[in-house]
Amino acid sequence: xxATVDPTSxxxxxxxxxxxxxxxxxxxxxxxxxxxxxxxxxxxxEWLQAQHPDLYEKYYSDVALKAKLGTISQEAQSRLEExxxxxxxxxxxxxxxxxxxxxxxxxxxxxIERNKRKFVTxxxxxxAFGVDLKKAAKLFAQRFATGGSVTKNAAGIDEIVVxxxxxxxxxxxxxxxxxxxxxxxxxxxxxxxxxxxNIELVEEKRKKDTEQ
Amino acid sequence: xxxxxxxxxxxxxxxxxxxWQVLLQHRGMFKKFQPSTDIVGQTPVKSSVQRGIRSxxxxxxxxxxxxxEEIWPKKESIVHVKCRDHLSIYALxxxxxxxxxxxxxxxxxxxxxxxYPFILPHVRIDRGAIRFLLAGAHMMCPxxxxxxxxxxxxxxxxxxxxxxxxxxxxxxxxxxxGITKLGTEExxxxxxxxxxxxxxxxxxxxxxxxxx
Ligand SMILES: [Zn+2]
Numbered sequence: 518x519x520a521t522v523d524p525t526s527x528x529x530x531x532x533x534x535x536x537x538x539x540x541x542x543x544x545x546x547x548x549x550x551x552x553x554x555x556x557x558x559x560x561x562x563e564w565l566q567a568q569h570p571d572l573y574e575k576y577y578s579d580v581a582l583k584a585k586l587g588t589i590s591q592e593a594q595s596r597l598e599e600x601x602x603x604x605x606x607x608x609x610x611x612x613x614x615x616x617x618x619x620x621x622x623x624x625x626x627x628x629i630e631r632n633k634r635k636f637v638t639x640x641x642x643x644x645a646f647g648v649d650l651k652k653a654a655k656l657f658a659q660r661f662a663t664g665g666s667v668t669k670n671a672a673g674i675d676e677i678v679v680x681x682x683x684x685x686x687x688x689x690x691x692x693x694x695x696x697x698x699x700x701x702x703x704x705x706x707x708x709x710x711x712x713x714x715n716i717e718l719v720e721e722k723r724k725k726d727t728e729q
Numbered sequence: 730x731x732x733x734x735x736x737x738x739x740x741x742x743x744x745x746x747x748x749w750q751v752l753l754q755h756r757g758m759f760k761k762f763q764p765s766t767d768i769v770g771q772t773p774v775k776s777s778v779q780r781g782i783r784s785x786x787x788x789x790x791x792x793x794x795x796x797x798e799e800i801w802p803k804k805e806s807i808v809h810v811k812c813r814d815h816l817s818i819y820a821l822x823x824x825x826x827x828x829x830x831x832x833x834x835x836x837x838x839x840x841x842x843x844x845y846p847f848i849l850p851h852v853r854i855d856r857g858a859i860r861f862l863l864a865g866a867h868m869m870c871p872x873x874x875x876x877x878x879x880x881x882x883x884x885x886x887x888x889x890x891x892x893x894x895x896x897x898x899x900x901x902x903x904x905x906x907g908i909t910k911l912g913t914e915e916x917x918x919x920x921x922x923x924x925x926x927x928x929x930x931x932x933x934x935x936x937x938x939x940x941x
Contacts, residue, residue, distance in 0.1 A: 533798060588875065
């Protein structure tokens with residue numbers, strides 16, 4: 518006989534309530550209905566319209582806009598919108614300043630000769646690109662099985678010092694971490710955000726007269 | 730282009746803004762939370778302790794065993810993420826599920842609440858209060874007792890100290906989680922001062938912490 522469902526067992530068997538399938542804004546991460554309270558509303562709207570036109574209609578059609586006003590007064594709503602514009606402008610200006618600052622920042626990888634054929638490599642300026650220096654030093658040390666640390670240089674600025682001549686390798690690692698489309702290789706994401714064109718490789722030779 | 734609001738609504742708005750600005754001094758648990766410095770360590774939770782947490786969740790949240798099993802399967806261990814100020818986050822496969830302030834109740838993250846909105850009782854804030862909640866303010870009585878707000882009816886009144894989900898006027902999804910400071914009937918009667926303390930909300934630092 519074909520299997521029949523025992524009615525008593527289905528009644529007794531309790532089922533888990535399935536989760537609500539959530540959808541969040543790809544720009545600000547909020548549920549789209551809250552994008553209006555973030556500081557990127559124009560970008561959020563653009564994104565939603567391109568990616569999910571149906572949801573765009575749901576949240577931004579004239580009917581939806583009217584409905585969401587709820588009990589708030591038209592005046593209060595206008596103020597809210599003004600504030601949103603101001604917030605966006607502020608966020609844009611901040612992002613722009615950060616971008617300019619990055620563009621003007623340099624990373625210097627220096628090969629320093631300590632003794633005859635003994636080198637250390639110093640890396641300066643990574644912090645301007647949002648890199649955690651301690652983590653980066655650890656990453657380099659692990660990668661090259663050598664010593665790596667964060668120390669203050671003569672000017673009192675933190676820099677990474679790695680034992681051995683690994684300047685080219687470090688350059689390559691940073692380049693790999695920032696290759697387009699690869700989205701950061703595992704473990705290298707610490708180095709993400711650095712502008713490759715802003716890296717300079719330099720060499721510091723021992724002075725002849727101090728050599729013995 | 731600036732609309733000129735009537736004096737009445739301007740006064741209302743300014744008064745309210747000032748009130749909220751005072752409140753912004755007391756921010757939620759996850760305002761200015763920095764994972765790199767505020768997380769002390771991660772430890773697996775002993776199975777006896779896990780059983781205790783599980784039964785506490787079953788008795789304090791409105792959730793059945795089957796659904797909890799779906800969220801946090803019995804055979805999988807959660808990790809206790811110890812943070813500063815006696816704050817504990819509990820994560821499964823790196824995803825924060827719930828947390829606990831200093832001996833307070835276990836509270837779901839907003840993302841978990843979005844998936845399972847029934848686990849906490851709800852209150853609703855009016856549209857005017859949304860932006861203040863999203864800036865970290867605690868919620869005042871008028872934001873809940875006004876026409877756009879909502880509190881459970883008298884026969885389902887909540888006492889002070891109850892974990893609640895914040896719904897928002899005109900919105901489908903919850904915007905945060907808080908703990909009542911007054912009973913809901915008291916909120917109606919007194920109608921001033923802090924009604925619900927905000928603990929976590931869309932866009933705060935716990936919201937941003939998607940992977941541990
Ligand atoms: Zn958005």
